[in-house]
Structures are given as C-alpha cells and as structure tokens.
Amino acid sequence: MGNGGNGRSVTSRALDLLGAFDVEHPTLTLSELAARCDMPMATAHRLVGELEAWRALERNADNRYQVGLRLWEIGLLSPVPRRLREIALPFMQDLYERSKENIHFAVRKGHDALYIAKLTGHKAVPITSREGARLPMHPTGVGKALLAFASEEFIETYCARPLARCTRHTIVEPGRLRRELALTRARGYALTNEEMTPGSCSVAVPVFDADGRVEAALGVVVHSARANLTRYVTDLESEAAKIAQAMNEHRADPYPGFVHDLPDEV
Amino acid sequence: MGNGGNGRSVTSRALDLLGAFDVEHPTLTLSELAARCDMPMATAHRLVGELEAWRALERNADNRYQVGLRLWEIGLLSPVPRRLREIALPFMQDLYERSKENIHFAVRKGHDALYIAKLTGHKAVPITSREGARLPMHPTGVGKALLAFASEEFIETYCARPLARCTRHTIVEPGRLRRELALTRARGYALTNEEMTPGSCSVAVPVFDADGRVEAALGVVVHSARANLTRYVTDLESEAAKIAQAMNEHRADPYPGFVHDLPDEV
DNA sequence: GACGGCGGTTCCGTTGAGCGGAACCAGGGC
DNA sequence: GCCCTGGTTCCGCTCAACGGAACCGCCGTC
Numbered sequence: 265m266g267n268g269g270n271g272r273s274v275t276s277r278a279l280d281l282l283g284a285f286d287v288e289h290p291t292l293t294l295s296e297l298a299a300r301c302d303m304p305m306a307t308a309h310r311l312v313g314e315l316e317a318w319r320a321l322e323r324n325a326d327n328r329y330q331v332g333l334r335l336w337e338i339g340l341l342s343p344v345p346r347r348l349r350e351i352a353l354p355f356m357q358d359l360y361e362r363s364k365e366n367i368h369f370a371v372r373k374g375h376d377a378l379y380i381a382k383l384t385g386h387k388a389v390p391i392t393s394r395e396g397a398r399l400p401m402h403p404t405g406v407g408k409a410l411l412a413f414a415s416e417e418f419i420e421t422y423c424a425r426p427l428a429r430c431t432r433h434t435i436v437e438p439g440r441l442r443r444e445l446a447l448t449r450a451r452g453y454a455l456t457n458e459e460m461t462p463g464s465c466s467v468a469v470p471v472f473d474a475d476g477r478v479e480a481a482l483g484v485v486v487h488s489a490r491a492n493l494t495r496y497v498t499d500l501e502s503e504a505a506k507i508a509q510a511m512n513e514h515r516a517d518p519y520p521g522f523v524h525d526l527p528d529e530v
Numbered sequence: 531m532g533n534g535g536n537g538r539s540v541t542s543r544a545l546d547l548l549g550a551f552d553v554e555h556p557t558l559t560l561s562e563l564a565a566r567c568d569m570p571m572a573t574a575h576r577l578v579g580e581l582e583a584w585r586a587l588e589r590n591a592d593n594r595y596q597v598g599l600r601l602w603e604i605g606l607l608s609p610v611p612r613r614l615r616e617i618a619l620p621f622m623q624d625l626y627e628r629s630k631e632n633i634h635f636a637v638r639k640g641h642d643a644l645y646i647a648k649l650t651g652h653k654a655v656p657i658t659s660r661e662g663a664r665l666p667m668h669p670t671g672v673g674k675a676l677l678a679f680a681s682e683e684f685i686e687t688y689c690a691r692p693l694a695r696c697t698r699h700t701i702v703e704p705g706r707l708r709r710e711l712a713l714t715r716a717r718g719y720a721l722t723n724e725e726m727t728p729g730s731c732s733v734a735v736p737v738f739d740a741d742g743r744v745e746a747a748l749g750v751v752v753h754s755a756r757a758n759l760t761r762y763v764t765d766l767e768s769e770a771a772k773i774a775q776a777m778n779e780h781r782a783d784p785y786p787g788f789v790h791d792l793p794d795e796v
Numbered sequence: 797g798a799c800g801g802c803g804g805t806t807c808c809g810t811t812g813a814g815c816g817g818a819a820c821c822a823g824g825g826c
Numbered sequence: 827g828c829c830c831t832g833g834t835t836c837c838g839c840t841c842a843a844c845g846g847a848a849c850c851g852c853c854g855t856c
Contacts (some may be wrong), residue, residue, distance in 0.1 A: 273842075274540040274814070275580040283584075283600075285607050293702040295832055306816050309834070314541040318549075324609075327833085331608040333639070334549075340662030341603020342597040343590075358649040359625065373599070375796050395608030539813075542845065561803055572845050575805070593804085 277303060278311050282320060282335070287397055291328040300425040348480070349381050351510045352383060355503045356383050359484070363496060366391055366485040368468070369507075370406040372414065373398065375422060376482070377407035389464045389487040402427050402441055403434045405466030409481035410455035413447040413470045419521060433458040453497050454481075469500045474512050480508065543569060544577050548586060548601070553663055557594040614746070615647045617776045621769045622649050625750070629762060632657055632751040634734070636672040636772075638680065639664065643673035643747070653729045655753040668693050668707055669700045671732030674720035675747035678711040679736045685711060692709060699724040714752050719763050720747075724754060733759040735766045740781075748773065 272280075284292060284300040291299070298308035311330060314384035315321040319334040340346065352369045359367050366388045369381040384391075393399065401422065411422060413462030423438040435441045448454045457465045470485025482504045484496045532556075550558060550566040557568070564574035576740050578595060581587040585600040606612065618635045632654045637646040642664035650657075659665065667673030667688065677688060689704040701707045714720045723731045734749025748770045750762045 273580060274575060275544045276584060278541045278544060279581070279584045279586060282586075282604055285604060288608050290609055290612075293832075294834095298737070304816050305833075306818095306835085309815085310814080310816095311541060314539060316546070318545045320545060320548075331604060333608055333610055333644075335601070336605040337644075337662045337664075338548055338551060339602040340660075341553070341556050342599055342602035344558055344599055345602050346556075354650065354652045357626070357649070360623070361651075377601075378599075383623070384620065385618045385627075394606075396603045398603075407785060439665050502610035511631060549849085559803075560805095570845050571804075572806085572847095576843080576845095 266433055274311075275417065277301065277307070278315060278474055281308065281315060282331070282471060285331050287394070291324065291330045294330050297329065345380050347514065348511075351514060352381055352480070352482070352507050354506050355381075355510075356482070359383075359482075359499060361504050362499060363484055363486075364388065366393070368393060368406050368483045368485065369480060370404075370464075370483075371409065371480045372401070372410045372478070375401065375425065375488055377401050377410055379406075380480070389485065391461055391464055391485055395487070399460070400428050400430070402436075403430045403456060403459035405454050405456050405468035405483035405485065406481035406519050408445070408448055408456060408479055409468040409470045409483065412448035412454060413472075413478040431462050433462075435459060453481070453500065455493060457491075463488050465491050465493060467495070467496050467500060469504045470510050471504045471511070473508070474515075479511065480507070540577075543567065544574070544581060547574065547577055547581060548597070549776050551597050553660070553717045557590065557596045558753070559594050563595065599604050613780065614777075617780060618647055618746070618748070618773050619649075619775075621773050622647060623746070624771050625638065625649075625748075625765060626651065628765060629750055629752075633660070634659060634672050634732075634749045634751065635746060636670075636676065636749075637746045638667070638676040641691065643676055644669050645672075646746070648779065655751065657727055657730055657751055659751070665726070666694050667694070668702075668723060669696045669725035669753065671720055671722050671734035672747035674711070674722060675712055675736045675749065676744055677733040678714035678720060679738075679744040694737055696726050697724055697728050699728075701725060712726035719766070720749075721759060723757075731757050731759060733762050734772045735763070735767060737777070739774070741776050745777065746773070 280301045281297055284297050289296075292435045294308060294312060295305060297312060298305045301308065310426050312321060316323055316329070319332045321329045322332040347446060348369070348371070351408055356367045356369060360383045364385055364387045367383040370377040370379045374377070377400070379393055379395055379397050379399070382393055382395050398405060411419060420441070423441055425436070427436040427441065429436045430432070435444055451468065454468045455466070464485050465488050466483050466485040467483050470478045470481055471480040473479045484500065486493070538776040546567045547563055547629055549561050550623060555562075560574060560578060563578060564571045567574065577589060582589055582595070586599045587595045588598040589595050600635050607755040614635070614637070622633045622635060626649045630651055630653040634645060636643040636645045638644070643661055643663070643666070645661055645663050648659055648661050659670075665673060668688040677685060680689055685708070689707050693704070693707065694700070695702045701710055718735065720734045721732070730751050731754050732751040734747050736744045737746040739745045750766065752759070
C-alpha cells in the first residue's frame with residue numbers, strides 16, 4: 265500500500281502510536297510520535313487525528329498529545345487487575361490503617377514487578393512507585409519477594425541479565441543477588457535498604473496460590489529513618505494469607521474472565 | 531475498498547472494537563463483538579486478531595475476549611485522572627481513616643458523574659460504584675453535588691432529559707429534582723437516601739476551582755442503618771477545601787498536560 | 797450416528813482507503 | 827526580511843483491507 269509500504273498494518277501502526285506513551289513520556293508532540301513510531305509525519309498526522317477523534321488521545325493546550333480519558337475508562341475494564349484490586353485493596357487498607365505507610369501490591373510480568381495497587385497518605389514517604397508502573401525486581405521489596413519465590417530457572421535467567429543500578433545500594437552483582445534471594449526465601453520475607461530510592465526502605469512478603477506458587481507480593485515502604493522494618497512482618501504475613509485465601513475463593517467461582525494466568529512475556 | 535465498504539476507516543473500526551467493552555460487558559465473544567460493532571465476522575476476526583497480537587485485548591480460557599493488561603497500563607498514563615488521583619487520594623485516606631466508610635471522588639463528564647477515585651474497606655457497605663465508572667447524577671451523592679452547583683442552564687438541560695429510576699426512592703420528577711437541587715445548593719452539601727442502591731445513603735460536597743466553579747465532588751456512602759450523615763459534613767468540607775487548594779497550586783505549575791479542561795461531551 | 801445449527805477460521809478476487817513525498821503554512825528566533 | 831522547525835494539506839499510485847463464501851469442529855438433538 266502506498267509506495268514503499270513496509271508491511272505494517274494500519275491497525276498495528278495506530279496501536280504503536282498509543283504504545284509510544286510511557287511513564288517518561290506521558291505527553292508527546294506529533295513529530296515525537298512520528299519519530300518514536302518510525303513513520304512519516306503525514307501518516308502519523310492522519311492516524312493521530314483518528315485517535316483523537318475517537319478520544320483515545322487528547323491534545324492539550326500546548327499542542328502535545330496525551331492518553332485520553334476514554335482509554336483510561338476502557339483500560340479499567342481489564343478483568344485481571346480489576347479482580348486483583350477488588351480482592352487486595354480492603355486488606356491493604358487494613359495494613360495502611362495500622363502503619364500509615366505506603367502499601368504496595370504487585371505481580372510479576374516478564375522481568376518486572378507490575379504494581380497493581382498502591383495506598384499512600386500524607387504521613388507516608390513520597391516514592392516513585394505508581395499503579396500500572398513496572399519496576400525492576402531486584403531493587404524493590406515486592407520485586408524481591410516475587411523473585412525469591414519464583415522458579416529456580418527464572419531466578420537464574422534474571423540474575424544472568426544485566427542488573428540495573430538505581431542507587432549506590434542496589435545489588436548489581438549476580439552472586440550477591442542470588443545469596444540475598446536465598447536468604448529472603450529462608451526467612452520468608454524480603455527487605456530492601458535504599459536500593460531503589462535513597463532514603464526509603466521496605467519489607468515485602470509473597471502471596472501464594474493454592475499450589476504454593478507466588479502469585480503476587482505485598483509490601484510496605486517506609487522512610488529509612490523510622491526503619492524498624494521487621495515489626496511489619498507478621499501483619500504483612502497475615503494479610504497476605506487472607507488475600508491468598510480470598511483469591512482462591514474467587515478463582516473457584518465461575519465469574520467471567522480471570523480464570524487463567526496470562527502468558528507473562530513483555 | 532472491498533465491496534460495499536461503508537466508509538468507516540480501519541482505525542475507527544479497530545477502536546470501535548475496544549469501545550464495545552463496558553461495565554456490563556467486560557468480556558465478549560467474537561460474534562458478540564462483530565454484532566456490537568456492526569461488522570462482518572471475517573472483518574472482526576482479522577481486527578481482533580491484531581488487537582490481540584498487540585495485547586490490547588486478550589482471549590481468556592473460554593474463548594472470550596477481554597481488555598488486555600497492556601491497555602490498562604496505557605490507560606493509567608492519562609494525565610487528567612492521574613493528576614486528580616494524586617492530589618485527592620491522600621485527603622480521601624484521611625477521611626477514610628476517620629469514617630471507615632466508602633469515600634468517592636468524582637467529576638462531571640457529559641451528563642454523568644465519572645468516578646475518579648474510590649476508597650473502601652472491610653467495614654464499608656459494598657456498593658456498585660467503581661473507579662472509571664459513570665453513574666447518573668441525580669441518584670448519587672457526588673452526582674447531586676456536581677449537578678446542584680453546575681450552571682443554571684446545565685441543570686435545566688439535565689432535568690429536561692428523562693431521569694432514570696434506580697430504586698423506588700430515586701427522584702425522577704423534574705420539579706422535585708429542581709427543588710432538591712436548590713435545597714442542596716442552599717445548605718452546601720448533597721444528601722441521598724437509597725436513591726441509587728437500596729440500603730445505602732450518602733453525603734457529598736462540591737470541590738470548587740479558583741473561579742468558584744464546581745470541578746469535582748467528594749462524598750461518603752454509608753449503610754442506611756447507621757445513617758447520621760450530617761456528622762460527616764464538616765470533615766468533608768474541610769478536606770474538599772484542602773483538595774481545592776492543592777488543585778490550584780498544581781494548576782499553577784507548568785507540569786506537562788492537565789492545563790486545560792477537556793470538552794465534556796460523551 | 798447422521799443431521800443441523802452455531803461460533804469460529806480460512807480463502808481469495810476486487811477495489812478504494814491508506815499511503816507518503818512534496819508543497820505549503822505558521823510561528824518564533826535572529 | 828530570512829531561516830528553521832513543527833504542523834498541515836494535497837493528490838495520484840497501489841496494495842492492504844475487505845467480506846462473501848466455503849469450510850471446520852463442536853455440541854445437542856433426533
């Protein structure tokens with residue numbers, strides 16, 4: 265189609281335009297979009313126009329595009345996170361009430377921890393995590409919990425890949441990480457100390473499914489100064505157990521969707 | 531293109547497929563999708579295939595399609611709800627802590643109240659509201675607050691349209707609604723009594739912008755039995771004021787996106 | 797165990813929607 | 827005035843999208 269048409273379909277191009285947005289680039293100009301998706305301006309212009317007309321994208325005052333409200337609404341219909349949140353949030357509230365700190369709930373997706381729910385308040389340390397965000401597993405509490413209880417071979421693959429350094433405390437040596445994970449597994453909960461963000465540290469516990477595999481992780485992030493992390497452990501563990509139980513009950517019922525685990529790449 | 535091609539573009543068709551999902555239909559089969567979007571099976575099949583490949587949709591165990599995790603992640607990048615949540619949630623937490631009841635934060639979009647954030651816990655009444663959902667304005671607390679302080683002509687248009695009946699307590703008579711709104715405006719907060727769901731009632735207050743126009747509403751929903759609603763009013767008002775202030779401060783700073791108000795149709 | 801209906805999948809000839817280079821326009825810095 | 831950058835419009839060429847039709851596999855029925 266057209267001359268030099270390179271095989272990509274219209275649909276995939278339109279979707280690529282949506283995919284061009286991410287945490288670092290929540291707004292983009294037309295030319296940035298064209299560049300990021302590697303398509304001519306004229307093409308990007310036409311497609312973006314359609315996306316905007318449908319309100320998948322919206323154009324703000326300074327001519328930058330951003331993800332539209334309509335896409336937000338539709339995204340929230342996704343059954344997997346919706347179900348997980350429905351189940352986990354009330355228990356997270358209980359944890360929040362007692363700790364007044366940041367509470368996280370995450371699952372593993374590919375090599376990242378995907379944050380499904382987060383509670384925070386005025387007294388909690390401000391941190392970078394965000395619902396819908398992906399963070400590397402080795403420097404985060406929930407990430408370590410997910411990683412430590414994952415399969416042997418997954419851990420191996422993970423450690424074999426280059427480990428991003430986030431702060432000077434981040435564990436980037438594969439050997440040290442393996443030992444840290446073994447320790448985590450042995451004691452039953454994960455700890456981090458300024459490995460993701462300077463000034464904050466965390467505890468997290470795994471949430472197991474009926475077959476004893478990690479499904480999710482539940483964690484608390486606090487300011488390094490008030491860091492008696494271990495006092496949260498029993499509370500986390502008991503809430504994690506309740507969440508696990510609630511998840512099993514829900515899995516049993518024949519609610520549409522949410523039956524299976526999705527393939528986890530990307 | 532093709533024979534009988536009816537003028538819709540590929541992109542708009544693909545988007546329509548996404549738009550086919552809603553609260554009542556979180557999962558759909560291929561033929562349901564084709565029917566809802568009014569396109570031949572063959573076409574729907576091809577497009578849905580592409581959406582699935584890109585993981586905008588996912589297909590679950592019983593061959594039904596549902597909104598994919600990737601779309602959830604992208605939707606969460608939408609600056610408008612993201613900013614609003616960032617600002618409102620900590621104050622909502624404070625309210626939750628003191629009340630242990632359902633806390634809602636909503637804006638007006640078209641003729642609906644769009645729920646931007648919701649906090650709930652084990653002690654709160656289970657209710658239908660959901661983040662990302664739209665509910666009619668006249669039977670909900672936040673909806674009434676948004677409506678009562680809207681412009682004269684908006685109220686008029688709203689009352690002129692047919693008013694959906696949700697329970698036997700829903701106000702469906704235009705005249706009665708107008709009086710109720712006047713009363714709400716006079717006293718400064720909105721009340722509902724089993725107008726949306728039998729067994730629960732609510733209070734809500736408006737959140738004003740710098741120019742004194744309603745931007746949002748903040749409300750509490752409680753079980754009818756423990757219904758001394760007025761005791762929440764001062765607390766709601768003070769938190770609403772803090773949210774309003776925080777929103778003004780944020781509007782001032784030159785953060786990308788979130789500068790303007792979007793057109794509110796649909 | 798043949799039959800029929802239904803949801804999903806594949807095939808393939810037709811054709812107009814999508815393509816994108818080129819020309820054009822608007823703003824802003826010099 | 828001039829240039830440069832980012833956005834918009836034009837338009838003739840072409841092949842990707844289209845969708846009717848045929849096909850497949852499953853299930854319930856006779």
